[in-house]
Amino acid sequence: MSSASSTPSWDVHRLPRAEGRVFLVTGGNAGIGYFVAEQLSATGATVVLGSRSPAKAEAAMGSIRARVAGARVRAVRMDLADLSSLQSAVASLDVARLDAVVHNAGVALDDPPREETADGHEIMFGTNHLGHFALTRWLMPLLSAAPAARVVTMGSFAAKSERLDLDDLQSRKEYRPKRTYGRSKLAQMYFGVELDRRLRAADSTVASVVAHPGGALDSLTPSRPPVHVRTTGARLGAAPAALLVQGKDAGAWPAVRAVLDPAVRGGQLWGPRVFGLRGEPRNEPVWEHLADPSVAARLWDASCELTRVPGQFPTAGNT
Template identity: 70%
Template sequence: MSAHSWDVRRLPSAEGRSFLVTGGNAGIGYFVAEQLAGTGATVILGSRAPAKASAAARSIGGRVPGARVRHVPLDLADPASIVAGVAALRLESLDAVVCNAGVLLDHPPRRETDNGHELMFATNHLGHFALVSWLAPLLAAAPAARVVTVGSLTAKSVTLDLEDLQSLRDYRPKRAYARSKLAQMLFGFELDRRLRAAGASTSSVVTHPGGALDSLTPSRPVRSRTAGELLRGLPAGLLVQGKEAAAWPAVRAVLDPSVRGGQLWGPRVLGLRGRPVPEPVRGDLADTALAAALWAASADLTGLAPAAAGPAGA
């Protein structure tokens, strides 16, 4: 299926398959989950907020007749929660994980997890690094599983400081967030290289949503827009889009058999809006030495290696 023939409104059936969406209770992740549920697949929402996840599952069920949606507790900043969340899946195989959940802090002070890691780096990157490691056996048990990493355009505006991954020096929240997303995307590309080298059937694809505004997003029970928001957002609709459309690259990366591991997918129009298309991988995103060094640092910080089936060295 070519980039031109994909119809975002007429998705192929995925009956019998299982997909995990981290942060599937809100924002772009919610719409990824809603759209995937419409294919007949079983969709699991990974969320640290059980009440919000239940509300999201009910919302999806109200829009998708017969939707198979459930949720598991998952806090990516807590290694124990990741292990428990994977066990709670109660699956023999997993066809895709969409690494979407993230934390964005707007103001200082710098915050840390209980393990002493900077919160955004720990959640957005290290948490998904660990999650994919623990999911490795379930992904390997599926015929052609996919790891889909949802990055951000902000990642292209920064460089990664391997000597200060935890933002201990000169902490700037927006830069720390962008660096965490760059790390997450580098992980997605490096993961695919390692999977290919190992001859694995699992592949790794990186996506980004472009520009996504709440004011352009269709209302759902989990988040309603006001008339004022709608009016304020109309001019921006010429350049960006709502979160329903922002979910399209990740959804296509999960479902389209023509998508290949190691690719980057984003919106067609200037990378900001429109149907999903492949993009060239450039700059730091194409730096294999940087990605390998980040991988080594991440494995050291977590004690895990996602291309394997559990703890590093196991």
């Protein structure tokens, strides 16, 4: 499947059933992650919210259950900024297999100063990329136990105009919050593409897919109290922007399709149909800079060193 014209029809409001499958959504308690979880819950699957805040996870589960009759949704505490906690977080999933993980959780700072995680990593790079990198290592046995599991990495349209500085991944030399955020998301996307290369080389049944939400604004997002409340003023003020961008409910569509659509293939990039900013999900060409395997390989090696994941990063057969 290499172009939008070759993909079968897909109705974002009539998703295929997925009873018996288990999906993990990091950051599933708010924002786009919440809507990914809500939409996946409507398929009959078991959806696990990975969240730093038990209270926020409880509110999100209540909202999902109020909208999806019989929703099978639960939560585990998961802090991607604390690498040492991730192995036990995966153990707390208490499942025999995992059919998909959506790497959605993230930190976005608008202003200085630069902050660090407990592990000493710049907080956006450390959470958005390194946390998901390490989490995937611990999840791989559960993913490999499923018939055809997927790792879906949520990137950002903001990454399209960025380039990685492999000599300053932690933004120590020069820190600009918006640029650092864009680069952290670009690193995630490189990881998703490189992971699939390695899975294919290992003849794994797991596939890695990259998605991005386009332009997704809170002011265009339908209310889900208490998770998100949109005021009338916000809705009216954002009306002109709806010509170009969309709400976070629609921003979830590419990731949801990447999880559920049997036509989706590893290594693909999925985003909104209209200028990559809004509309139904489509398979779009992998961005030229994102397709550079030398950058991806160097980032992979640096990520292994920074996260201290034991041994070779696991694929099927060496978990």
